Amino acid sequence: MDGSGMPTTCSTCPYCGVGCGVLLRPDGHGGLDVKGDPDHPANGGRLCSKGSALAETVGLDNRLLTPRIGGQQASWDSALTLVADRFRQTIADHGPDSVAFYVSGQLLTEDYYVANKLMKGFIGSANIDTNSRLCMASTVAGHRRAFGTDTVPGTYEDLEEADVIVLVGSNLAWCHPVLYQRILAAQKARGTRIVVIDPRRTASCDTAEMHLPVKAGGDVPLFNRLLVRLYEGGALDKEFLARVNGFDDTLRAAYADDVAATGLDADLVERFCDLWMRNEKVVTIFSQGVNQSSAGADKVNAILNCHLATGRIGRPGMGPFSVTGQPNAMGGREVGGLANMLACHLDLENSEHRGAVRQFWQSPAMPEAPGLKAVDMFRAVGEGQIKALWIIHTNPAVSMPDADRVRDAIAGCDFTVVSDITDQTDTARLADVLLPAAAWGEKDGTVTNSDRTISRQRPVLPIPGEARPDWQQLAEVGRRMGWHAAFDYETPAEIFREYAALSGIAGRFGKDFDISLWAALDDRGYAALRPTRWPVTVARQGGRFFADGQFYHPDGKARMIPVTYRAPAAKTGPRYPFRFNTGRIRDQWHTMTRTALSPRLSAHLAEPYLDLHPNDAADLGVQPADLVRVRSPGGKQSILRARITADMQPGDVFAPMHWTGETAPSARIDALVAPVTDPVSGQPESKAGVVAVERL
Numbered sequence: 001m002d003g004s005g006m007p008t009t010c011s012t013c014p015y016c017g018v019g020c021g022v023l024l025r026p027d028g029h030g031g032l033d034v035k036g037d038p039d040h041p042a043n044g045g046r047l048c049s050k051g052s053a054l055a056e057t058v059g060l061d062n063r064l065l066t067p068r069i070g071g072q073q074a075s076w077d078s079a080l081t082l083v084a085d086r087f088r089q090t091i092a093d094h095g096p097d098s099v100a101f102y103v104s105g106q107l108l109t110e111d112y113y114v115a116n117k118l119m120k121g122f123i124g125s126a127n128i129d130t131n132s133r134l135c136m137a138s139t140v141a142g143h144r145r146a147f148g149t150d151t152v153p154g155t156y157e158d159l160e161e162a163d164v165i166v167l168v169g170s171n172l173a174w175c176h177p178v179l180y181q182r183i184l185a186a187q188k189a190r191g192t193r194i195v196v197i198d199p200r201r202t203a204s205c206d207t208a209e210m211h212l213p214v215k216a217g218g219d220v221p222l223f224n225r226l227l228v229r230l231y232e233g234g235a236l237d238k239e240f241l242a243r244v245n246g247f248d249d250t251l252r253a254a255y256a257d258d259v260a261a262t263g264l265d266a267d268l269v270e271r272f273c274d275l276w277m278r279n280e281k282v283v284t285i286f287s288q289g290v291n292q293s294s295a296g297a298d299k300v301n302a303i304l305n306c307h308l309a310t311g312r313i314g315r316p317g318m319g320p321f322s323v324t325g326q327p328n329a330m331g332g333r334e335v336g337g338l339a340n341m342l343a344c345h346l347d348l349e350n351s352e353h354r355g356a357v358r359q360f361w362q363s364p365a366m367p368e369a370p371g372l373k374a375v376d377m378f379r380a381v382g383e384g385q386i387k388a389l390w391i392i393h394t395n396p397a398v399s400m401p402d403a404d405r406v407r408d409a410i411a412g413c414d415f416t417v418v419s420d421i422t423d424q425t426d427t428a429r430l431a432d433v434l435l436p437a438a439a440w441g442e443k444d445g446t447v448t449n450s451d452r453t454i455s456r457q458r459p460v461l462p463i464p465g466e467a468r469p470d471w472q473q474l475a476e477v478g479r480r481m482g483w484h485a486a487f488d489y490e491t492p493a494e495i496f497r498e499y500a501a502l503s504g505i506a507g508r509f510g511k512d513f514d515i516s517l518w519a520a521l522d523d524r525g526y527a528a529l530r531p532t533r534w535p536v537t538v539a540r541q542g543g544r545f546f547a548d549g550q551f552y553h554p555d556g557k558a559r560m561i562p563v564t565y566r567a568p569a570a571k572t573g574p575r576y577p578f579r580f581n582t583g584r585i586r587d588q589w590h591t592m593t594r595t596a597l598s599p600r601l602s603a604h605l606a607e608p609y610l611d612l613h614p615n616d617a618a619d620l621g622v623q624p625a626d627l628v629r630v631r632s633p634g635g636k637q638s639i640l641r642a643r644i645t646a647d648m649q650p651g652d653v654f655a656p657m658h659w660t661g662e663t664a665p666s667a668r669i670d671a672l673v674a675p676v677t678d679p680v681s682g683q684p685e686s687k688a689g690v691v692a693v694e695r696l
């Protein structure tokens, strides 16, 4: 309660993976006052521009308030019965792999848990994947190869204790602003040295002492060169290396790699290596520039190799650190929201793990092999193999690579259900059944941020119209498909307790993700849950992993993975001479369904654009603010406003990804991105396509 007499509620920002705590107070007129939570460990009261503008985005404009069938208003009973009947009939006619769920890092953990349980434990297919595939799948794959499980070793405090922060493929200043503010505060206090490795000069370079404008795909040879220098400079930790397999093969591969593929000046590379070598407290932060690549998992492992070889992991102020894009990308990974994961970091392809989860869920059928990953899933939709599809809180008709083809695939699917808070998205317009969902500020559950801290999102506004939380929608369909007892949930607290109990099984199998202490949490405890870093067991709470040299492969050791340079899949040439990079801008989020509601946020960069180097602009005859046509080899095109900037390297162009068919029909950027994926992680290569550019 504050001075106004209105209660204040602790919740979590719904945007990026920093996971900032917010204090929410209804203003009595259907709106909210939003402040940073000074007691939340992620942000200590700070908020970025997006978090500060949350109050401007909670109105009922464009809200979907009732279910719809075929565009017509319908009752929940008829909509849910139709969904259950169509899924059941499709499975009966074509088998469990003829249906799929495509979900989102915007889901709360409780929603994710029910969706995963329904698909993997009861429908009996692993065809559930998430837009986190577009975001973090390469990190998951890299972690699992190196550590034996998908563990983020460090904590946010490590960023403040580091002497050197290396940002690889991360514009932290714009994409994880509060984390960047924490680093800047540490820099002021203790002189943290910042290095940015990114083809573009971004806002994050403003405080960096070194910017390495690496060529797309050059991260692997760069970190291989670092490994060689660490070896030759006597900087390896031989004691720690006794806990690591694969060193000799990895070093041989590093020697064989070609540092010229980085495109970097040799002196700059050596200065970077010297800095890394001379400072023990190094944190390497990596994000989408690493992940969104056809060699994404290899890039992750090239980074992890250097930290493992030097024992710079699991100790204060050092370690590899992936930053996640979405508020609950980590929760989705933990709960098994990816098509190749089970739940609680258990392995889908391990029969003992499967058996234990099946027994826990009392499930009638479980898949034995991974399901379709996002790009393959929509390909299967387009080819008619997936005949019933449920899309929850995401907009793949805009955000998937080859977005026009994905849009057409969804439009041609026999039966598509979309759960969302609005009908004003490219994907919602394609739904046979539209289900109105509860939004941030109304939803009740938990999320996990980038440093494993689980926080509550709490409701402070009434759920409008007939909208319902996602877990209720999923559980109701599960019941109508005949699995009453398994989906007989009444509160998110019940789901959370079941999830926590399941994690105890993972703990018994020696997995890292264990929050089993919370299996006994009562409703009051769940309501009052404070932000807490996992694991949460009787023996252990929070902290760092791997300080003891214990990893999660069967022999307890880590693995270094031999990797060498692989060029991006698409090659530039006379017809498509530009390397095409895509990404976020500071004040928008995903496909703008929420952030576009704030005039303040939309004022930052008001229209879609293409950044290109002055030399390229001169060659093309392009002046500042000219319109340019950008064409892809897939035959797609976008019209964008040219911005001429030496922040780009010659031959590289960049466009933000946010605008949609709703907001700028000529600027559907992901329509230009080819559906090329990393063979290990299945993550699309969204940052290294090729395009042609011409002045209009």
Ligand code: SF4
Binding pocket: 013, 014, 015, 016, 017, 018, 019, 020, 043, 046, 047, 048, 049, 050, 051, 052, 176, 177, 178, 179
């Ligand atoms: Fe929200 Fe991320 Fe900004 Fe924090 S840094 S306020 S979580 S968008």
